[in-house]
Amino acid sequence: MNVSFHPELVTGREDGFRSGPWTVTAGSTRRGDASCNLTERVLHVPLGHDETSRVVRAHELMHARVSPHLREHYGALEDMSPRALECAEEFRINTLVARLGFDVALLRDGSEKSGGRRLAESGEWSEALCFMLAVLGTGSEKEYLAGVRQLQPTWMAGMRAVRKRALGVVDALGSTSLGATRLNEDHLPSGYANVTVVLARLLSQSMVARPPVTPDALRAFRRSLEPGGRRPATGRFADLAFDESLEMAPRARARGLRRARPATSGSTMRYPSRLFTDDHKRAFAQRTSVHGGIVIIDQSGSMDLDGSALHALLRRAPDALVLGYSHRPGDSGATPNVWILANRGAVARTCPSGNVGNGVDGPVLRWAIARRRGDEPIIWVTDGQITDSHDHPDDKLTQECATLVRQHRIRLVREMPDAARALSWGRTTSRAQWSQFGRIGRKLQEMKVS
Amino acid sequence: MSLLESFEDVESCWRDLSDVLAAGISRVLLYGPSGTGKTYAALHHGVGIHPAERLVCTEDLTSGEITGTWMPVGENRWEWREGPAIRAWHGSGGLGGRLVVDEVDRASGDALSTLLAMTDSPESARWRNPETSQWVRPGPHFSVIMTSNIDDLDDIPSSLRDRFPVAIRVDRPHASALAGLSADLRAPALAGSLGPVGRRVSLRSFYAFDELRAKCGAQRAAQLVFCENALSVLDALAIAALA
Numbered sequence: 001m002n003v004s005f006h007p008e009l010v011t012g013r014e015d016g017f018r019s020g021p022w023t024v025t026a027g028s029t030r031r032g033d034a035s036c037n038l039t040e041r042v043l044h045v046p047l048g049h050d051e052t053s054r055v056v057r058a059h060e061l062m063h064a065r066v067s068p069h070l071r072e073h074y075g076a077l078e079d080m081s082p083r084a085l086e087c088a089e090e091f092r093i094n095t096l097v098a099r100l101g102f103d104v105a106l107l108r109d110g111s112e113k114s115g116g117r118r119l120a121e122s123g124e125w126s127e128a129l130c131f132m133l134a135v136l137g138t139g140s141e142k143e144y145l146a147g148v149r150q151l152q153p154t155w156m157a158g159m160r161a162v163r164k165r166a167l168g169v170v171d172a173l174g175s176t177s178l179g180a181t182r183l184n185e186d187h188l189p190s191g192y193a194n195v196t197v198v199l200a201r202l203l204s205q206s207m208v209a210r211p212p213v214t215p216d217a218l219r220a221f222r223r224s225l226e227p228g229g230r231r232p233a234t235g236r237f238a239d240l241a242f243d244e245s246l247e248m249a250p251r252a253r254a255r256g257l258r259r260a261r262p263a264t265s266g267s268t269m270r271y272p273s274r275l276f277t278d279d280h281k282r283a284f285a286q287r288t289s290v291h292g293g294i295v296i297i298d299q300s301g302s303m304d305l306d307g308s309a310l311h312a313l314l315r316r317a318p319d320a321l322v323l324g325y326s327h328r329p330g331d332s333g334a335t336p337n338v339w340i341l342a343n344r345g346a347v348a349r350t351c352p353s354g355n356v357g358n359g360v361d362g363p364v365l366r367w368a369i370a371r372r373r374g375d376e377p378i379i380w381v382t383d384g385q386i387t388d389s390h391d392h393p394d395d396k397l398t399q400e401c402a403t404l405v406r407q408h409r410i411r412l413v414r415e416m417p418d419a420a421r422a423l424s425w426g427r428t429t430s431r432a433q434w435s436q437f438g439r440i441g442r443k444l445q446e447m448k449v450s
Numbered sequence: 451m452s453l454l455e456s457f458e459d460v461e462s463c464w465r466d467l468s469d470v471l472a473a474g475i476s477r478v479l480l481y482g483p484s485g486t487g488k489t490y491a492a493l494h495h496g497v498g499i500h501p502a503e504r505l506v507c508t509e510d511l512t513s514g515e516i517t518g519t520w521m522p523v524g525e526n527r528w529e530w531r532e533g534p535a536i537r538a539w540h541g542s543g544g545l546g547g548r549l550v551v552d553e554v555d556r557a558s559g560d561a562l563s564t565l566l567a568m569t570d571s572p573e574s575a576r577w578r579n580p581e582t583s584q585w586v587r588p589g590p591h592f593s594v595i596m597t598s599n600i601d602d603l604d605d606i607p608s609s610l611r612d613r614f615p616v617a618i619r620v621d622r623p624h625a626s627a628l629a630g631l632s633a634d635l636r637a638p639a640l641a642g643s644l645g646p647v648g649r650r651v652s653l654r655s656f657y658a659f660d661e662l663r664a665k666c667g668a669q670r671a672a673q674l675v676f677c678e679n680a681l682s683v684l685d686a687l688a689i690a691a692l693a
Contacts, residue, residue, distance in 0.1 A: 003682065004649075004678065004679040004682040004683075005649070005682055006642065006645070006649055006651065006679070006682050006683055006686045007649075007686065008641045008642055008644065008645035008646075008649060008651075008686075009638040009641055009642050009645075009651065009683060009686035009687060009690060010638075010641075010686050010689050010690045011637035011638050011640075011641050011690045012637060012690045012691065012692060019637075019640075019641045019644070020644070021644070021645055021646040021649075054681070054685065057685070058685055058689065061685070061686060061689045062689055065689050065690065065692060066692070096692065100688050100689065100692075101688075175692055176692065179692045
């Protein structure tokens with residue numbers, strides 16, 4: 001015989017959620033086999049008489065009591081990982097349930113240790129962090145962490161830092177504040193906004209961070225968890241997010257750039273030295289017009305895009321593909337970080353401004369290389385700084401970009417006005433100019449020496 | 451918006467009843483789940499100083515219990531005692547009063563026939579007093595409210611239903627019925643009374659729980675009132691209160 005269950009009695013919300021009958025379906029105490037669907041008003045819970053079933057029911061009832069019931073409450077938080085939000089909410093719910101005197105030590109199903117080992121084995125640092133928050137304070141926590149520790153002991157310091165910060169956030173609040181459902185100015189239930197969203201934000205930035213191993217990295221990681229702390233280094237670029245909203249307009253064609261190329265025949269011997277140095281003896285000059293090329297513009301905080309310089313460039317290279325990029329540090333794809341300013345004859349009506357960080361240097365270069373037509377030149381307008389998705393300089397990422405520059409003969413320029421000239425150079429950036437390009441310049445020099 | 455506030459918005463059934471009685475409709479059927487205060491409203495709403503007459507239908511209800519019976523008053527002497535229906539016909543000073551017929555769906559065939567006669571339209575309704583042989587008619591202010599716990603109106607005999615053109619489904623307690631509970635119990639009590647069949651918790655249970663917990667604590671009170679549901683109810687109340 002099933003136990004009685006009274007979800008209808010769980011009232012007290014202040015966020016417009018209307019009370020009414022619930023549909024109750026039989027679940028179990030196995031992880032994932034209990035849920036609360038506030039939209040459809042369905043509770044899937046174990047209906048056994050045992051104490052574990054009772055605590056699981058209390059957990060789901062607490063969701064019914066305090067969790068947001070509108071999809072917009074989740075959609076408004078696009079800069080956060082949905083998984084981080086989910087796990088942070090689990091932690092808030094477990095904390096509230098524990099404070100009401102339910103024995104949350106019973107919330108375990110025996111799969112925790114092997115689950116922790118599996119995540120550690122596959123190197124899933126982000127999921128390892130999320131799951132730690134989901135089970136924090138319950139009977140699952142200790143065994144789960146033991147499983148992770150077995151294969152990734154270096155992760156533990158970072159995980160402990162996140163754990164300590166999460167406990168600090170909830171310990172600072174009473175149960176009433178923790179579970180408050182009155183909507184704040186952002187139309188989010190205040191308990192959710194003050195705890196779940198705060199923790200999910202910390203979790204989101206830590207998930208993409210490199211697991212801190214060295215003492216310095218650990219210190220920086222801990223600082224990143226404090227209010228106002230800088231996001232930790234991630235050691236990787238963000239994914240490209242194109243701005244699809246830009247409108248393009250056709251542009252009147254100009255003459256294009258005139259460029260001289262060595263040739264075996266012609267009317268003027270322009271390169272007599274080639275008679276001795278060039279196997280093919282290309283001593284004559286042949287003038288060709290350059291219409292295209294690819295220009296990549298770093299629009300991060302340290303760089304600036306002058307609209308008139310773009311139009312000057314397009315007057316000389318009307319068929320150029322021009323793209324700008326800049327990543328908002330910590331953004332997970334909600335804010336576009338790359339935009340096409342001109343595309344083989346069409347030009348964008350507006351010119352977006354940058355988002356402070358670089359963050360996507362490598363992916364942008366790769367994207368441009370993949371769209372190169374023949375041996376058309378690729379120009380990179382850059383100050384030479386390369387940063388990760390949280391806007392931290394990174395040696396490995398700088399090396400990656402420097403390798404692309406060398407392999408694909410990408411020409412570097414500091415300013416937009418230099419880009420048009422670089423399109424007609426016919427050669428890569430000289431070694432003497434490398435020093436103008438910060439980290440990537442230094443990396444190119446190192447690569448040349450080695 | 452709290453549950454009680456939203457309740458104020460949507461307690462249309464009670465507003466319907468007020469409007470219907472204010473418009474002078476004298477035959478009303480109230481039906482719906484138990485414990486929502488149908489009988490209480492029928493006995494008190496729109497009734498003057500003369501108390502309403504109440505008739506609770508069972509399978510054993512007889513016609514005599516509706517219209518009246520001869521009662522022995524001494525050696526070989528009997529006296530006619532009017533039943534609640536006739537008393538309501540007279541009401542205060544012959545003007546007619548309120549007759550409340552509870553659980554009408556449970557009335558037997560004989561009783562139902564008599565009820566049909568008693569609740570007929572004012573022009574048709576009449577009854578001969580066996581003691582005086584005089585014809586009696588309902589007073590001008592006579593009204594009848596029938597109540598039933600049925601969920602489907604089809605379960606009411608069509609002839610009886612025909613006499614009650616206005617049927618109102620009462621599916622929630624009146625706000626004033628909650629006011630007597632402790633503040634922390636009002637919203638759960640309202641929500642519990644609206645729960646699906648099988649999980650519904652009546653308002654009466656909450657009143658009993660409220661009184662008992664003041665004397666012997668919530669655990670004991672829940673055990674006494676909610677029996678095997680005690681733990682589930684207490685858990686839900688604790689989560690609702692979140693303190």
